[in-house]
Amino acid sequence: MTDYTSPVRLGVVGLGFMGQTHATNAEELGHDVVAGADLVSETREEFARTYGAATYEDFDEMYEAEDLDAVAVATPNAYHEPAAVGALERDYDVLCEKPLAHTLESAERIAAAAADSEGFCAVNFHNRFSPATEMFKEYQAEGKFGxxxxxxxxxxxxxxxxxxxxxxxxxxxxxxxxxxxxxxxxxxxxxxxxxxxxxxxxxxxxxxxxxxxxxxxxxxxxxxxxxxxxxxxxxxxxxxxxxxxxxxxxxxxxxxxxxxxxxxxxxxxTEAGARLDLGGDDLTVFGAGKQGTDHLVESTMSGGSLDHAGWEGSAKQFLDASRSGEPPALNTVEEALTVxxxxxxxxxxxxxxxxxxxxxx
Incomplete structure (x- = not known):
């Protein structure tokens, strides 16, 4: 029986900058970085020292040897498919770096594997996790923009x-x-x-x-x-x-x-517009009014910091979903396939x- 309160046991495929970012975020969020896989021996050695994790040259060997709940895939794009599909076939949850794959056909095979798996696949679209985006989506839900x-x-x-x-x-x-x-x-x-x-x-x-x-x-x-x-x-x-x-x-x-x-x-x-930066803090809303006289409205709101923004926010959503057993509502494989x-x-x-x-x- 799955324990939905224990830390997620994470494996990482591709131990360069983004692989280490996923591992660091997982540890800081209270989860366990169990193992990593990479072709480069020096990179494996650094990862083992930093995270106290077992390392493997081949991700299939890691999948076979380790008791994992989830996998973060941070390889070059052409290698997303074998790493992600192999994990999904073992019913692991997968967080894949963007884009989903290097070709549409490869991305479709990942999505098909996710549909057949008891695990889920999410993609690291981290710019959604920012103060400006949170404000925009709240106003949008209220009908502010028409x-x-x-x-x-x-x-x-x-x-x-x-x-x-x-x-x-x-x-x-x-x-x-x-x-x-x-x-x-x-x-x-x-x-x-x-x-x-x-x-x-x-x-x-x-x-x-x-x-x-x-x-x-x-x-x-x-x-x-x-x-x-x-x-x-x-x-x-x-x-x-x-x-x-x-x-x-x-x-x-x-x-x-x-x-x-x-x-x-x-x-x-139709009712208002907005300006924001990818991953930014500020949201400017544009509109018009007739109060007193015809006029244009330009109002800038500076959002406070989020507890978990950017890459950390994306990681938290993924790891929370993996621990709960419920696929996340954002950054889905279906959205990534559309992209x-x-x-x-x-x-x-x-x-x-x-x-x-x-x-x-």
Whole structure:
């Protein structure tokens, strides 16, 4: 019989920065980091020292040897599927890094495995856990914005191409560039503000202009300028998404661009609109009134800090759900699959130069 009061016993697949982030959050939330798996021996040794956990080169060996409740998957995107499906087949709960996979077909197989499992799969869309987002959703539930009909979302870096020559810039491992790495957050967030309507059509233009220029890379990341370095992905995209009921999303995403950095999101409704940043604290509400005289309203609210925001908030929701035995209401595999369909449509549209439909089967 499952004990829904005991700490969750967590295994981690992929022990780099995000794998360690998941492990740290789990420990700070009172759960047990039991084991980790990674191909790199030095990374395994560091993880074992830091968390006092058993480590394995192969995640299947870890699954076989350890008594786990849940697994966090933080590998390069191309390896999400085997790690996640293997865990779900053993009825473990899975927290998968975004995006769900490197291709739509791979994402669909993960979702199918989750549907057949007694465990559940959630995806780490951590920008939902912020003061500004909490305020927006409360006002939305009260009807403050009326019918929400358009979201304009930006995730723009001026200089921010990560690890040129690493898996981030190798399409076979990542599945794409800026759209997959950071655009995925803006896509999910915009759909979340629109309450995840059915997506119908996508038109997109992608560009690859700065991958061979060391003056446009992330100043905090290394740059491999050798002939063997791979950069076969986009560094920016402009996207228009049409959803059911003529609701729309416009998206600007870039790793590098000659414009100011921005994570601003603007949402328009029939009664009011809003401005907030991904993961931000402040919410500005726009409207109009006739009290006294015709006027426009612009009111900014600064939210207090959340007990658990960002990555920690996403981890808490996942681990609370795993301990309770009830799948979480947010960050579901179904939502992640919708995002993956949009990503797939972005690349199909960019290749064809035309608007494409988004299959939802």
């Amino acid at each position: 019918d929400m009909n358009h979201v304009r979302a930006n995730y723009v870096r001026s200089r921010g191409i990560p690890g040129v020559g690493s898996w981030f810039t190798d399409e076979s491992l990542s599945g794409g560039g800026a759209v997959v790495d950071i655009g995925v957050h803006a896509i999910d967030f915009a759909l979340y503000l629109l309450e995840y309507p059915e997506v119908e059509e996508v038109f997109a233009v992608t560009r690859s202009q700065f991958g061979d220029r060391d003056d446009y890379v992330d100043p905090d990341e290394w740059y491999d300028a050798t002939e063997e370095a791979v950069f076969d992905v986009e560094d920016s995209a402009t996207v228009m998404i049409r959803c059911a009921g003529d609701r729309t999303i416009s998206l600007e995403v870039s790793w590098a661009a000659n414009e100011p950095e921005s994570q601003e999101v603007l949402a328009r409704g 993956q369909r949009v990503i797939d449509a972005i690349y199909r549209s960019a290749e064809s130069g035309a608007c494409v439909s988004v299959a939802d089967e």
